Amino acid sequence: MAEGQDTPTLRFAIAGLGTAGCMMLPAVHKHPHMQLTAAADVDAEPLEHVQRDLQVEIHRTVAELCQSPNVDAIYLATPTHLHTEHALMALEQGKHVVLEKPMALTLDDAERMIQTAERCGVQLVVGHSHSFERPIRAMREIVQSGELGRLRMLHNWYFTDWMYRPRNVGELNTALGGGVTFRQGSHQFDIIRMIGGGLVRSVRAMTGVWDAQRPTEGSHVVYLEFEDGTPAAAVYSGYDRFHTAEITFGVGEQGQLANLSAYGRARQALRSLEGDDAEASLKRASAQYGGARSRQPSEPAPHPPFYGLTLASCERGDIRQSADGLTIYGEHNKRDIPLDTGETGRDAVVRELYDAVVHHRPPAHSGRWGKSNLEVCLAVLESAQKRQEIVLAHQIAAPA
Amino acid sequence: MAEGQDTPTLRFAIAGLGTAGCMMLPAVHKHPHMQLTAAADVDAEPLEHVQRDLQVEIHRTVAELCQSPNVDAIYLATPTHLHTEHALMALEQGKHVVLEKPMALTLDDAERMIQTAERCGVQLVVGHSHSFERPIRAMREIVQSGELGRLRMLHNWYFTDWMYRPRNVGELNTALGGGVTFRQGSHQFDIIRMIGGGLVRSVRAMTGVWDAQRPTEGSHVVYLEFEDGTPAAAVYSGYDRFHTAEITFGVGEQGQLANLSAYGRARQALRSLEGDDAEASLKRASAQYGGARSRQPSEPAPHPPFYGLTLASCERGDIRQSADGLTIYGEHNKRDIPLDTGETGRDAVVRELYDAVVHHRPPAHSGRWGKSNLEVCLAVLESAQKRQEIVLAHQIAAPA
Known part of the structure; x- marks a missing residue:
């Protein structure tokens, strides 16, 4: 993070270039003080696309991404059962984390993440979710x-x-x-x-x-x-x-x-x-970065x-x-x-993280909020x- | 009841000429083997109207109605807290009963009615309700x-x-x-x-x-x-x-x-x-037999x-x-x-009672069914x- 400014730039990475990861991209681009600097995925193909289109660092593992000196915050849109492992890794490396919902599969795991974020002095935001x-x-x-x-x-x-x-x-x-x-x-x-x-x-x-x-x-x-x-x-x-x-x-x-x-x-x-793999292939083809859905023009919804x-x-x-x-x-x-929908939900996620990190504004969708949702x-x-x-x-x- | 026929005529009475009572009238008139022979209400005015329009016996109390030799079955659309008293009275007098919902305020009262109907060998149907x-x-x-x-x-x-x-x-x-x-x-x-x-x-x-x-x-x-x-x-x-x-x-x-x-x-x-009585007066004026709502033409609903x-x-x-x-x-x-709505719900109530009494067909909306609803x-x-x-x-x- 570029220090010494009122509105420093936060260097942002996305881990997991599936549906959720792709949907977060426009919000990162839109925020005036966020910069996408890296991406990670297990598949090479979406990484190549994202590198070519956006000139960012690419990584094949979250562990590797967490070592990057060019990343302040990571959006973890990886599979749910890997959230805890990935989040702990990122938090321990001093990265702020936006974690997809549900944040974990057990309350103990959620608590470990919350306490790790506190101990490491970094922010943990759970989202995007519809509130x-x-x-x-x-x-x-x-x-x-x-x-x-x-x-x-x-x-x-x-x-x-x-x-x-x-x-x-x-x-x-x-x-x-x-x-x-x-x-x-x-x-x-x-x-x-x-x-x-x-x-x-x-x-x-x-x-x-x-x-x-x-x-x-x-x-x-x-x-x-x-x-x-x-x-x-x-x-x-x-x-x-x-x-x-x-x-x-x-x-x-x-x-x-x-x-x-x-x-x-x-x-x-x-x-x-x-064929056995047809559904997974279709999902990848449509949802992954570079796939059909991710390439749709991002015009505002009506x-x-x-x-x-x-x-x-x-x-x-x-x-x-x-x-x-x-x-x-x-x-x-x-x-x-009438409601002004100029700010999308994902814009709000990015803003909430930024404001928490830079302006020390406690996030509404904190780890404890996400844990409460998981408890339900x-x-x-x-x-x-x-x-x-x-x-x-x-x-x-x-x-x- | 006129005996000795396959389709004897059942002589029907309505107790309580409010909203529910008025809404049951067309169904009674429509059934080919039902005849409205009596009505009861605490108010004189709707009774006068109903006597003038329909030439039926009128009674100021349910007790008196239950004594009538010209009545085989009574629809009790009286206030809920009087259901038990009225139903027991009617059943004990050998009248079949259609009882408005909820049938009672306690499960014990419901059970007394059910057992009384069984003991007296008469039918008890609970309705109208929307099933x-x-x-x-x-x-x-x-x-x-x-x-x-x-x-x-x-x-x-x-x-x-x-x-x-x-x-x-x-x-x-x-x-x-x-x-x-x-x-x-x-x-x-x-x-x-x-x-x-x-x-x-x-x-x-x-x-x-x-x-x-x-x-x-x-x-x-x-x-x-x-x-x-x-x-x-x-x-x-x-x-x-x-x-x-x-x-x-x-x-x-x-x-x-x-x-x-x-x-x-x-x-x-x-x-x-x-004024204190304005609401009750309005209710009577609109809902009672002879009132604004009861006089509406009974064209079929669209x-x-x-x-x-x-x-x-x-x-x-x-x-x-x-x-x-x-x-x-x-x-x-x-x-x-598409659904044929030629038979209304209240037509079905009247049919269910008739079929129970005349054709010994157990009613779907029996006392025990009504008691189950009350239990909920x-x-x-x-x-x-x-x-x-x-x-x-x-x-x-x-x-x-």
Whole structure:
């Protein structure tokens, strides 16, 4: 980091050039004081592309990347089951870390990372997750302002094709952090905890594995209750049937218009594949840096991002997303608030890290926040297995 | 009952000429072998109207009605807290009974009614509730057919203006059977139990009282789990903000198009009332027989009834209501099934009673079915109060 300035440049690296890694690139480029200086991946091909396009250092291992003297901070978008190993390595080398969700597979691992970051005097931010996105932050602000009275009920309801999009082995294996409870629950519980203030008291849930060919959680129904008694529910199905975009103005997760006329497209595409490695190859080809999806022009999305239907109910009003902002169903009238989506969720991730490192501003999505979200994911899995309510013990409050 | 025929005429009486009583009238008139012979109410005015219009016996008390030799069956649409007294009276007099939901306020009272009906050799049907309606029955049929595989998840989500429509004292007092958990939960849990097979294992829930002026449950979030592990969620808000008609094609509970442009209308109308008795008077004036609402032309509704958003997810497909029937989100395609709504839910109530009495066909919505629904309502209230999961003990299976 270039010292001695109010706004020094932070040298940033991305480890893992898959979907998440590629999606973070525009945010790094956009931040005025961030510079991408390095990248790492196990595959040579995306590294060659990224080196050619962006003139950065490349590394075949995270261990090697962590030794680089040209890197201040690393975004770890590596497979979930490697998060702990990679994060500890980076933190011990004095690198600030942005860690993809879920941050780990156990609370002990999460705690080790948090304590290591503290001991090494570096920042740990967990993200991207959807409470970084403008609509969720705006809901949080309105709830917190008290203008609609106390929060009374909170819902997130999301039906997608997650289970049938091209997946790698880790994404379909719960023991490796796969399945929708770990991968998508991390978003839902993050959204719910951020709007609801963070302190979940208990969880009662059931998960579903509906397709023996993809033996990991593809659905869940989760009842959550905050310390103050406020109830919330999170429902997810990744089985590519009914899509919640039907009830969110046709808008999908990235703010794009969902193609609702092509029914069951993800499942159909998957069925047409042949050969054992076909799915993994397709995933690499489309998601990796240099692949089809990563090359898409990064024009701004026409709408704010929708992580399904989020509905916050306060004593004197409900709030949900409109096509271009929020709708407030108030005491006397219903009004739409447009939202400026110039700053994307990933822009906010990069900003949060930068502000933590340079301006010593505690990150909202700290290691402890990520650990709280992970605790909910684990409680959902445990509640489903034991068929009983799980009381939580590691929740922290959302920042004021 | 006129004996000695295959299709004898059943002489029917209605006790309580409020909203529910008036809504049952067309179904009685429509049934080819039902004859309305008597009515009872505490108020003279609706009785005079009904006598003038329909030339039936009138009674000022249920006790008196139960003595009538011209009555075979009574629909009890009297206040909830009087159900037990009235039903026992009618059953002891050898009258068949259709009892409004919730059937009672305690499981003991429900059991007394069930046993009394058995001892007296008469039929007890609990209804109307929304699993009598065609869309719910059709969902149940498809789930039970197994064509989409095992049921995996079930939701009913309903946001209305229930709390701010004109209410009488009993409707706003939980101790008298008021509030949305008793009054509307009786529909939701009935829908969920009918589609899901009936056997709920446990309930975890939180209720909400958001308006000190109307101190009864106006909302709830309910997690239910069936014996076989299938999860379900029921969400209700009666606070007249966001309406689920927005996500059910604009169609309301009776199949009519909801007026979504007039925001917060129920609350506004209520605020404009003056005087202590104004709300009760308005309720009587609009809902009682002879009042504004009861005089509305009984043209068929343009769409099937929608009790909010009901979504059933099976292993190989989701089902929800379309504007005119059901949408099946299947393995390979999505298709709409139109539904014949010539038989309304209340027509089905009357048919179910008739078939039970005359053709000895066990009613689906028996006393034990109603008791099972009541058990869920009570468990929701208990779970909310104790903040813990409640395991159920009186559930019966839905009829095959």
